[in-house]
Amino acid sequence: MMLHVLVDLFEQNRDQEKAIPMQNYMKNHFPFLGIKTTERRSLVKQFFEESGILKNDFQADFVLALWKKDEREYQYAALDYIERSMKKLEKRHLPFLEQLITSKSWWDTVDVLAPKPVGSIASEHPEVIEERIENWAYGDHLWLRRSAILFQLKYKARTDEELLYRYIVQNKESKEFFIQKAIGWALREYSKTNPASVRIFIESTALPNLSVREGSKYI
Numbered sequence: 001m002m003l004h005v006l007v008d009l010f011e012q013n014r015d016q017e018k019a020i021p022m023q024n025y026m027k028n029h030f031p032f033l034g035i036k037t038t039e040r041r042s043l044v045k046q047f048f049e050e051s052g053i054l055k056n057d058f059q060a061d062f063v064l065a066l067w068k069k070d071e072r073e074y075q076y077a078a079l080d081y082i083e084r085s086m087k088k089l090e091k092r093h094l095p096f097l098e099q100l101i102t103s104k105s106w107w108d109t110v111d112v113l114a115p116k117p118v119g120s121i122a123s124e125h126p127e128v129i130e131e132r133i134e135n136w137a138y139g140d141h142l143w144l145r146r147s148a149i150l151f152q153l154k155y156k157a158r159t160d161e162e163l164l165y166r167y168i169v170q171n172k173e174s175k176e177f178f179i180q181k182a183i184g185w186a187l188r189e190y191s192k193t194n195p196a197s198v199r200i201f202i203e204s205t206a207l208p209n210l211s212v213r214e215g216s217k218y219i
Contacts, residue, residue, distance in 0.1 A: 002051045003065045009043045010035060010073060022072075029106055030072040040073055044080045053081070058088040060096055067100060075104060079112045089117055091125040094132055098144070105143040107178060114146065115153035122151055129163065137167040142178060145171055149182040156193045164190060165201055172207050183207065184214020195219040 010033055019034030026032075035043070048054050053062065059081075066078035078100075082089075101113050122128050137148035148167050152159050168183050191198040199219045202212055 002047075002053055003062065005051055006044070006047045006066075006077060007069075009047055010040075010071075010077075013039065013043060026072065026106065026108065030075075030104070031070050033071045033073045035073050037076075040076060041080065044077050047077075048081075048084065054084055058085050058093070060093070063096075063100070067104060072108075075109055079109060082117055083112070086117060086120055089121055091121060091128060094118065094121050094128055097121070098132070098136075101143050101147055102141060107146075110143045110146055111150065114150040118147060119151045119154055123155070123158070129160075137170055142176055145174075146178050146182045149179070149186050153186060153189050159190055159193065161190075161194070161197060165205075168201075168207075168211075169205065172205065172211070174208075177210070180208040180210040181214065183211040187211065187215030188217050191215065191218045 013033070013035050015034035017034065018036065019032040022032040022034060022036075023030070053059060063078045063081060066074040066081075069075075097113055097117055101110055101118075118133075122133060133148050133151060136144035139145065149164075149171060152164055164186060168186065171179050172183065174180065187198050187202065195218065198215065202215055202219075207215070
């Protein structure tokens, strides 16, 4: 496996002094190597070019190996790889993405996975909404519920408005900050496409104050 090549690159650039504020920003949920985003992307790009991994089929095992590493930059590298491999993702990869969403979960990984690979698969294979994402929206898992609200984030005019609003209504009683924030974010993004609809929805629906504040920014 090519994992050791990337690990060597990252280890050579470990900076504990930089790691401390990065860990603090993430509420100390994860240890960090101390590699800033710009530097990490440069190192990952170097790895992609030297390894040729992007020329191969999608490597789920490679992603899982990165996901198992302690330091958070490895999960970010996995997300970089997924984003560069979007055209290779198929419907069968959705359970795998669910596994990623529900492990080492925090907003920094979920907010890439939900609107990008999950959103892409659901756009190409809308049947997965009823088959799997529906259960996310109505389930008990915080990050799957957030993902259900956010997976259409980049859809713009292709947004299934009824579905978006139904998932929001299902979750609007939640006291969870990350659910209330997701509702506001989804409404704010959709308001760029259909402000009148979002305005009517907000006015006619009892939503958390945070969701209303976030969702109303552009209307």
